Amino acid sequence: MIKKVYLDYQATVPIRPEVLQRMNDVSTDIGNPNSTHSFGRKNAATIYNAKNVLADFLGVSSKDIFFTSGATESIEIALLGVVKKILPNLPKKDWNIITTPIEHKAVLNTIAEIISDHPNIQVRYLQLDQEGQIKPESLEALIDEHTLLVSVMYANNEIGTIFPIRKLGKIIRLHRSKHKSDYPVFHTDATQSLMYLNSKVDYLGVDMMTFSAHKIGGPLGIGALYVSPDAPTMRIRNGNPKESFFSRGTTSPTLVAGFARAIELISKLEIEKTVHLQRHLWSKLSNFPGILLNGPAIGEHRLPCNLNISTGIPALEMLLRLDLEGVAVSAGSACSSRSIDPSHVISAIYDDHSRVHSALRISFGYATTIEELDFFVKILSNNNIS
Ligand code: PLP
Secondary structure, three states: OOOOEEOEOOOOOOOOHHHHHHHHHHHOOOOOOOOOOHHHHHHHHHHHHHHHHHHHHHOOOHHHEEEEOOHHHHHHHHHHHHHHHHHHHOOOOOEEEEEOOOOOHHHHHHHHHHHHHOOOEEEEEOOOOOOOOOOHHHHHHHOOOOEEEEEOOOEOOOOOEEOOHHHHHHHHHHHHHHOOOOOOEEEEEOOOOOOOOOOOHHHHOOOEEEEEHHHOOOOOOOEEEEEOOOOOOOOEEOOEEEEEOOOOOOOOHHHHHHHHHHHHOOOHHHHHHHHHHHHHHHHHHOOOOOOEEOOOOOOOOEOOOEEEEEOOOOHHHHHHHHHHOOEEOEOOEEOOOOOEEOOHHHHHHOOOHHHHHOEEEEEOOOOOOHHHHHHHHHHHHHOOOO
16 A cells, blocks of 8 residues: 655655665764865865866866756756856846746746846747747858857756757857857756756756756755856856866765765666666556647657646646655645645646646656655546546
8 A cells, every 4th residue: 555655756756775875884983074184185085086077978078067056056056147147248238148038937037137137138038839849940040240149948947848959059150260250158957857957967968057956856955057168157256266166165965975876876777777667657657538648749859858738727736735645756846735826837838727827747757656646646636647
């Protein structure tokens, strides 16, 4: 008899036992990693080794990886750093930033902050189709010599859309070489894709990449930022080289060691297992006549860990019914204990009130079983969705 089923992996992936083991192993090593003595040096070596694991995974130099408290902080540093660096050296004209309307709020809120501080910067949105996908050519239509920054997520956290980052990277590089310019800088939020997609920086052609450990089975409270050494961005604060945006205070060896261990555990086999889970779940749900699939069709343009469905029953009501039965899924964003704001992602794609207000995200991963998915399906059918 199943008691509790966690299907909210895209909010946070349960920490992996191997990660906990690694964190436990290093957590008793005393000493500030910035200290010169042998205690400090041991912890500094733990950080150095962890950075190398991340650098290898992305195919970059460890000098270009910076630890943060999570993807939100990485994104703020990445986007604000570019504007702070480039804008003061440019003539007072109208500039623009290109993004999509379905980025995570960490990106959209940072861009909103930039625009409110700089009224001469406008935001341009890439157009989405009915599956929440963009066409690379739509970037060609928007980009011009006044584009400072392009920020497009690698994969969406609500509907799992995989964006064509490599193609966008090629367009941006071509544009820069045509205009002999070092901008627009290209940033991708890879928080949801890290576990499932090719994350090599050279392959993607990005200048900045941001991500977080807790979305891959690592600990909460640690993220990272990759910045190309050629990207024009502000690395130091207040003009003081000792105060860097990229290294804030003392890094935790325990957290970074856990992060690196989670990276090491990413495996093809597990990706295949997740693909199987997704297919299984959709084969059951697609038999329910009332259910609509939100986002791309199951396949190469959708993350394997995600399904997003509209049931016709208000999302909060459904979420609570499932929760009472021990099943955790997610819907929109909780704005107070009693209401849920409809998801900005679903609202950006569908002009259908019932679909938008009844959307549920089901996300799963390494520890999910077929039995758990079947249990979820059974509860759904017991709740008049069939
Ligand atoms: N970007 C995406 C696509 C996300 O899904 C999330 C978290 O949900 C974030 C950024 C923010 O991540 P963090 O919780 O590490 O700040």
